[in-house]
Amino acid sequence: MKNVRTPWMVALAAGTIFAGSALAQPxxxxxxxxxxPAAGTTVTRSGLSTTATGxxxxxxxxxxxxxxxxxxxxxxxxxxxxxxxxxxxxxxxNSGTIVAEDDDDGPGVQSAISFGTGDAQFPNGGTGTPxxxxxxxxxxPAGIYWIGIAHYLNDPTxxxxxxxxxxxxxxxxxxxxxxxxxxxxxxxxxxxxxGTLGPANTITRTGETLGAAExxxxxxxxxxxxxxxxxxxxxxxxxxxxxxxxxxxxxIYNKLGAFMGFTDTTDGSxxxxxxxxxxxxxxxxxxxxxxxxxxxxxxxxxxxxYYIAVAGPGVAPSTTxxxxxxxxxxxxxxxSGTINLRLTNVPFPTPAGGTGTAVTIVEGQSGLLRVxxxxxxxxxxxxxxxxxxxxxxGGTAGVVLVDDGTNGDVNAGDGIFSRxxxxxxxxxxxxxxxxxxxDSVGRTSTGxxxxxxSASFSGACCNGTSCSITRQFxxxxxxxxxxxxxxxxxxxxxxxxxxxxxxxxxxxxxGTPLSxxxxxxxxxxxxxxxxxxxxxxxxVNIYGSxxxxxxxxxxxxxxxxxxxxxxxxxxxxxxxxxxxxALYPLWDDFALQNGTSGxxxxxxxxxxxxxxxxxxxxxxxxxxxxxxxxxxxxxxFQVVFTEGSDVIEYxxxxxxAITAPQSVATDTVTVGAENAAGTxxxxxxxxxxxxxxxxxxxxxGTTTDPCVATGCDDIDFNNNDVFPEDADVIDFxxxxxxxxxxxxxDIDFNNNGVFPEDADVIDFxxxxxxGECP
Numbered sequence: 080m081k082n083v084r085t086p087w088m089v090a091l092a093a094g095t096i097f098a099g100s101a102l103a104q105p106x107x108x109x110x111x112x113x114x115x116p117a118a119g120t121t122v123t124r125s126g127l128s129t130t131a132t133g134x135x136x137x138x139x140x141x142x143x144x145x146x147x148x149x150x151x152x153x154x155x156x157x158x159x160x161x162x163x164x165x166x167x168x169x170x171x172x173n174s175g176t177i178v179a180e181d182d183d184d185g186p187g188v189q190s191a192i193s194f195g196t197g198d199a200q201f202p203n204g205g206t207g208t209p210x211x212x213x214x215x216x217x218x219x220p221a222g223i224y225w226i227g228i229a230h231y232l233n234d235p236t237x238x239x240x241x242x243x244x245x246x247x248x249x250x251x252x253x254x255x256x257x258x259x260x261x262x263x264x265x266x267x268x269x270x271x272x273x274g275t276l277g278p279a280n281t282i283t284r285t286g287e288t289l290g291a292a293e294x295x296x297x298x299x300x301x302x303x304x305x306x307x308x309x310x311x312x313x314x315x316x317x318x319x320x321x322x323x324x325x326x327x328x329x330x331i332y333n334k335l336g337a338f339m340g341f342t343d344t345t346d347g348s349x350x351x352x353x354x355x356x357x358x359x360x361x362x363x364x365x366x367x368x369x370x371x372x373x374x375x376x377x378x379x380x381x382x383x384x385y386y387i388a389v390a391g392p393g394v395a396p397s398t399t400x401x402x403x404x405x406x407x408x409x410x411x412x413x414x415s416g417t418i419n420l421r422l423t424n425v426p427f428p429t430p431a432g433g434t435g436t437a438v439t440i441v442e443g444q445s446g447l448l449r450v451x452x453x454x455x456x457x458x459x460x461x462x463x464x465x466x467x468x469x470x471x472x473g474g475t476a477g478v479v480l481v482d483d484g485t486n487g488d489v490n491a492g493d494g495i496f497s498r499x500x501x502x503x504x505x506x507x508x509x510x511x512x513x514x515x516x517x518d519s520v521g522r523t524s525t526g527x528x529x530x531x532x533s534a535s536f537s538g539a540c541c542n543g544t545s546c547s548i549t550r551q552f553x554x555x556x557x558x559x560x561x562x563x564x565x566x567x568x569x570x571x572x573x574x575x576x577x578x579x580x581x582x583x584x585x586x587x588x589x590g591t592p593l594s595x596x597x598x599x600x601x602x603x604x605x606x607x608x609x610x611x612x613x614x615x616x617x618x619v620n621i622y623g624s625x626x627x628x629x630x631x632x633x634x635x636x637x638x639x640x641x642x643x644x645x646x647x648x649x650x651x652x653x654x655x656x657x658x659x660x661a662l663y664p665l666w667d668d669f670a671l672q673n674g675t676s677g678x679x680x681x682x683x684x685x686x687x688x689x690x691x692x693x694x695x696x697x698x699x700x701x702x703x704x705x706x707x708x709x710x711x712x713x714x715x716f717q718v719v720f721t722e723g724s725d726v727i728e729y730x731x732x733x734x735x736a737i738t739a740p741q742s743v744a745t746d747t748v749t750v751g752a753e754n755a756a757g758t759x760x761x762x763x764x765x766x767x768x769x770x771x772x773x774x775x776x777x778x779x780g781t782t783t784d785p786c787v788a789t790g791c792d793d794i795d796f797n798n799n800d801v802f803p804e805d806a807d808v809i810d811f812x813x814x815x816x817x818x819x820x821x822x823x824x825d826i827d828f829n830n831n832g833v834f835p836e837d838a839d840v841i842d843f844x845x846x847x848x849x850g851e852c853p
Contacts, residue, residue: 103238103239104173104175104225104239105137105139105141105225105227105239107139108139108140108141108225109124109138109139109140109141110140110141110142111124111140111141111142111256112142112143113142113143113145114142114143114144114145114156114256114258115145115146115258116144116145116146116148116154116155116156116195116258116259116260117145117146117260119257119258119259119260120256120257120258120259121255121256121257121258122142122255122256122257123253123254123255123256124140124253124254125251125253126250126251126253127162127228127250127251127252127253127254128164128248128249128250128251128252129247129248129249129250130247130249131247131248136229136230136233136241136244136246136247136248137227137228137229137233137241137248138227138228138229138248138254139225139226139227139228139239140225140226140228140254140256141223141224141225141226142223142224142226142256143222143223143224144156144219144220144221144222144223144224144258145221146221147218147219147220147221148194148195148196148218148219148258149195149196149218149219149381150195150196150214150218150333150334150381150382150383151381151382151383152195152260153195153196153260153261153262153263154195154196154258154259154260154261155193155194155195155196155197155198155212155214155258155259155260155261156193156194156195156219156256156257156258157191157192157193157194157197157198157200157202157212157255157256157257157258158170158191158192158226158254158255158256158257159184159185159186159189159190159191159192159202159203159209159254159255160185160186160189160190160191160228160252160253160254160255161185161186161189161202161203161207161252161253161255162189162250162251162252162253163249163250163251163252164230164248164249164250164252165182165188165189165230165231166185166188166189166190166228166229166230166231166248166252167180167181167182167190167228167229167230167231167233167235168180168181168185168190168191168192168226168227168228169226169227169229169235170192170216170224170225170226171224171225171226171227171235171239172222172223172224172225173222173223173224173225175237175238175239175240176237177235177236177237178216178219178224179192179194179216179217180192180235182231183231184209184210185202185203185207185209185210186202186203186206186207186208186209187207187208188231189207189209189252190228190231191209191210191212192216193210193212193213193214193215193216194214194216194217194218194219195214195218195219195261196213196214196261196333196334196335197211197212197213197214197215197261197333197335197337198212198257198259198261198335199211199212199213199261199333199335199336199337199404199405200212201401201404202255205401208399208401209399210340210398210399211337211338211398211399211404212337213333213335213337213338213339213340213398214333214337215339215340217379217381218381225239226254226256227239227241228248228252228254229241229248230244230246230247230248232244232246233246233248261335263334263335264335264336266296266298266336266386266406267336267405267406268294268296268386268406269296270296270297270298270386271284271287271295271296271297271298272297272298273297273298273299273420273422274299274300275299275300275301275302276299276300276301276302276312276422276423276424277302278302278303278310278424279424279425279426280423280424280425281421281422281423281424281425282299282420282421282422282423283419283420283421283422284297284419284420284421285318285417285419286417286419287389287417287418287419287420288416288417289321289389289390289391289414289415289416289417289418290415291391291412291413291414291415292391292393292409292410292411292412292413293390293391293410293415294388294389294390294408294409294410295388295389295390295418295420296386296387296388296389297386297387297389297420298384298385298386298387299384299385299386299387299422300383300384300385301380301381301382301383301385302382303382304379304380304381304382305356305357305379305380305381305382305424306357306378306379306380307357307358307359307374307378307379308358309358309426310357310358310424311355311356311357311358311363311372311374311424311426312355312356312357312380312422312423312424313353313354313355313356313363313372313421313422313423313424314329314353314354314355314387314420314421314422315329315347315351315352315353315354315366315369315420315421316329316347316351316352316353316389316418316419316420316421317347317348317351317353317366317369317419317421318419319351319416319417319418319419320416320417321391321414321415321416321417321418322414322415322416323413323414324350324391324392324414325349325350325351325414325416326344326345326350326351326352326391326392326414327344327347327351327352327389327390327391327392327418328342328343328344328352328388328389328390328391328392328393328395328410328412329341329342329343329344329352329353329354329387329388329389330342330387330388330390330395330396330408331354331385331386331387331388332385332386332387332388332406332408333383333385333386334383334384334385334386335405336386336404336405336406336407337398337404337405338396338397338398338404338407338408339385339398340398341354341376341377342354342395342396343376344392344395346369346370347366347369347370348365348366348367348368348369349367349368349369350392351369352389353369353370353372354376355372355373355374355375355376356374356376356377356378356379356380357374357377357378357379357380357424358374359373359374359375359378360373361427361429363426363427364427386406387420387422388408389418389420390408390410390412391410391412391413391414391415392412392414393409393410393411393412394409394410394411396408425457426456426457427457428455428456428457428458428522429455429456429457430455430460430516430518430522430523430524431452431453431454431455431460431461431462431516431517431518431519431522431524432452432453432455432516432524432526433450433451433452433453433462433465433496433514433516433524433526434450434451434453434526435448435449435450435512435514435526435527435528435529436449436450436451436528437528437529437530437531438528438529438530438531439530439531439532439533440472440500440502440530440531440532440533441502441532441533441534441535441552442502442504442505442506442532442533442534442535442550442552443501443502443503443535443551443552443555443556444501444502444535444552445499445500445501445502446499446500446502446530447487447497447498447499447500448467448469448478448480448497448498448499448500448512448528448530449480449495449496449497449528450465450467450480450495450496450497450514450516450526450528451494451495452465452494452495452496452516453494454518455518455519455520455522458520460518460519460520460522461494461518461519462482462494462496462516462517462518462519463517463518463519464479464480464496464516464517465479465480465496465514465515465516465517466478466479466480466514466515466517467480467498467512467513467514467528468512468513468514469500469512469530471510471511471512471530472502472504472507472510472512472530472532473502473503473504474500474502478498478500479498480496480497480498480514481496481497481498482494482495482496482497486498486499487499502532503556504532505532505552505553505556506532506533506534506535506550506552507531507532508531509529509530509531510529510530510531510532511527511528511529511530512527512528512529512530513525513526513527514526514527514528534550534552535550535551535552535553536550536551536564536565536651536762536764537549537550537551537564537565538551538554538561538562538563538564538565538566538567539561539562539563539566539567539568539784539785539786540553540554540557540559540560540561540562541559541560541561541562541785541786542557542558542559542560542786543786544786544787545786546568546569546784546785546786546787547568548567548568551564562785562786563764563785564751564762564763564764565751565760565761565762566782566785567782568784568785568786569781569782569783569784569785569787570781570782570784571759571781571782572623572779572780572781573759573761573779573780573782574727574752574761574777574778574779575761575777575778575779575780575782575833576761576763576775576776576777577775577776577778577833578773578774578775578776579728579730579774579775579776580774581719581728581730581774582730582772582774583715583716583717583730583731583732583771583772583774584717584730585695585697585715585732586680586681586682586693586695586697586717587678587680587695587697587698589682590680590681590682590693590695591680591681591682592678592679592680593611593613593631593678593679593680593681594611595609595610595611595633595671595679607633607647607670607671607702608632608633608634608645608647609632609633609645609671610630610631610632610633610643610644610645611630611631612628612629612630612631613628613629613630613631613637613681613694614627614628615627615628615629615692615720616683616690616692616722617687617688617690617692617720617722617723619639619692619720619727620725620779621639621660621662621752622660622752622754622755622759622779623779624639624755626639626640629694630642630643631679631694632644632645632658633645633669633670633671633679633699634646634647634649634666634667634668634669635649635663635664635665635666635667635669635696635699635714635716635736635748636658636661636662636663636664636666636749637661637662637694637718638658638659638660638661639660639661640660640755642657642658642659642660642661644657644658646658647667647668647702648668649663649666649667649668649747649748649749650749651749652749652751652753652757652760652762653753653754653757653758653759653760654753654757655756655757655758656757657757658753659753659754659755659756659757660753660754660755661752661753662718662727662752663749663750663751663752663753664696664716664717664718664729664731664750665696665714665716665731665734665736665748665750665768666748666749666750667701667714667736667748667749668701668702669696669699669700669701669702669710669714669736670700670701670702670703670710671696671699671700671710677696677697677698677699677700677710677713677714678697678698679694679695679696679697679699680693680694680695680697681693681694681695682695685722687722688722688723689722689723690721690722691719691720691721691722692719692720692722693717693718693719693720694717694718695715695716695717695718696714696715696716696717697715697732698713698714698715699713699714699715700712700713700714701714701735701736712735712736713733713735714733714734714735714736714771715731715732715733715734715771716729716730716731716732716734716771717729717730718730725778725779725780726776726777726778726779727752727776727777727778728774728775728776728777729750729763729774729775729777730774731768731771731772731773731774732771732772733770733771733772734768734770734771735770736748737765737766737768737769737770738769738770747765748765749762749765750762750763750764750765750768751763752777761777763775778833778836780833780834783830790829790830790852791828791829791830791842791843791846791852792824792828792830793846794807794843794846794847795807796808796810796811796814796823796824796828796843797810797820797822797823798822798823798824799822803847807847808847810823811823811826811828811843814826815835815839815840826839827839828840828842828843828846829842829852
């Protein structure tokens with residue numbers, strides 16, 4: 080037997096149970112007309128069968144229920160099959176939502192459903208051991224309904240459809256639909272009226288005497304429906320004392336005396352009984368070694384009058400037993416003693432809780448610990464403190480997070496407790512940092528923050544004049560001097576970074592806006608994760624190869640060659656993962672709304688062969704994970720290429736992606752350049768970019784050993800031991816122009832690894848005039 084109620088419950092709660100639908104209703108059906116409970120309408124269709132197979136092997140019926148059938152108004156509607164073949168019955172509402180379905184509750188292997196109170200009668204007069212009509216499929220509002228009869232292996236889905244199978248529904252069989260108003264008669268058993276279980280209330284009966292083979296009956300009224308919306312009903316016999324075995328059985332009957340199918344003997348502590356309805360979370364704690372109270376017996380328990388039978392274990396009552404069914408629970412148990420009965424819907428006190436935000440912190444650097452708290456209940460409380468044990472990552476056991484807008488906390492009083500910490504341990508895998516939340520009434524709860532310590536940037540590490548390549552944290556913690564991310568010990572052909580005196584200059588008013596056509600959430604738009612090919616007005620050398628096209632991405636980078644990545648999550652470089660062969664002036668997740676919130680522009684300036692070409696991101700906001708994109712902040716940065724030069728320039732106006740990241744405070748950006756294989760990169764420390772208004776040159780050249788003091792060459796450029804003399808100046812400019820001079824020094828006069836450059840000329844004349852080498 081299967082009774083599927085969840086889709087119906089969801090639709091009913093949402094108020095959309097009879098909403099219009101564009102789905103196709105069955106084209107061929109038998110209209111049963113109006114079913115009127117007040118008139119006691121009964122409809123039968125006989126001799127039914129079908130030779131179809133698959134998802135078309137369904138016989139359809141339609142009817143209109145003229146009035147609701149509810150437990151409260153004693154209304155009922157029952158539908159069942161009788162005949163040959165193994166049927167399954169499904170009731171759909173007029174929007175194609177499944178209300179209920181069943182396989183074997185009817186006679187034999189036939190099917191049956193029952194709504195409202197049921198009529199406490201058996202389909203087919205009880206022949207074939209059907210389940211009693213007890214309203215097990217809950218209440219049914221007035222409206223238009225559809226019945227689908229199919230082979231039991233042909234499973235229904237929403238929208239009046241069935242899964243395709245090879246089964247054929249043979250017959251003949253009958254369909255019976257009946258509705259009416261049930262007759263309420265006085266119970267035929269002696270019972271104790273224990274009153275009404277009001278909201279947030281408990282009813283307890285203790286010390287009730289129970290003899291061998293005796294059944295104790297209790298009448299209770301539950302005024303409001305219990306459902307998975309924060310309400311629950313828990314029933315148990317905890318504290319009962321029976322011998323020779325301290326075991327009880329709980330069973331529930333409806334107000335007509337029909338068994339509802341709810342019975343238990345062992346879910347409580349030490350084999351006492353327990354029934355639980357409604358909310359499953361948070362579960363109410365168990366007694367002793369019993370099960371937690373989690374609503375497992377039914378999601379919905381309708382309000383109204385019920386009868387609870389308490390006995391020794393004995394034989395379980397049955398919904399299919401035709402003899403002695405109404406009020407027919409009997410016991411053969413030999414146990415006796417005293418029993419307790421408790422009914423409660425008082426929510427269990429729940430302390431304020433917390434959920435830790437996973438964090439990745441670079442070794443030796445700072446990161447933000449965050450715990451988002453939730454209020455406690457019964458009574459209502461708020462979190463007042465969150466304490467984290469950071470000893471697993473080299474910290475202390477009592478780090479106190481705050482919700483006051485200081486120490487890295489973003490917004491005071493928002494229930495998110497935070498604190499910036501510095502990690503002084505080397506790279507390690509994820510660690511669970513335990514925390515304790517204390518609420519305003521002194522209750523506590525626990526949780527953990529998943530913290531990963533990632534590797535710091537690699538680069539040259541100087542110990543005196545000795546140079547090695549290692550991570551920044553390992554270098555500085557070992558007493559070395561870190562030369563910078565991406566630096567090496569000399570002799571490598573790569574991009575060398577230097578400061579530039581040039582300033583960011585916006586070009587939105589004079590440049591050409593780029594167009595990015597992307598699809599986001601199924602909608603074609605022009606703002607997020609876009610890429611476009613930009614022709615370059617002159618060849619540009621990237622890692623020694625010339626390109627005439629750049630593939631510009633909204634997320635703050637550009638690729639050369641065949642790259643098409645639009646990845647919005649920036650990563651450390653170098654990496655063989657895409658993107659590669661790229662320049663990253665400010666790689667982050669930007670959302671450009673084509674002028675509304677920024678765009679990318681290009682501008683060619685000058686006359687060949689002395690032109691520049693600028694690609695500029697202006698007013699670029701960060702993506703915020705909102706349902707409707709609302710970019711945050713403003714970032715302005717550009718890449719400038721110079722015709723005939725291998726020098727590339729990154730210029731920054733105001734940027735906030737580094738100092739005010741979205742959507743987590745530990746979000747990062749990537750700045751630098753990377754080769755096509757993803758094996759070599761030049762990284763610019765984002766701390767040097769800061770809030771912007773700086774510029775850098777990236778010059779393709781051979782690096783020098785940063786651990787060896789070089790300074791400038793001496794002024795005897797031609798090495799003839801005569802200096803200063805005019806010949807040194809003449810030879811310097813000849814070599815600068817490309818002439819051969821075997822005895823001369825190289826043209827990198829200041830030995831900074833960047834040549835030829837204006838600084839070499841300036842430093843040469845400065846030293847010639849008697850000045851110091853910078």
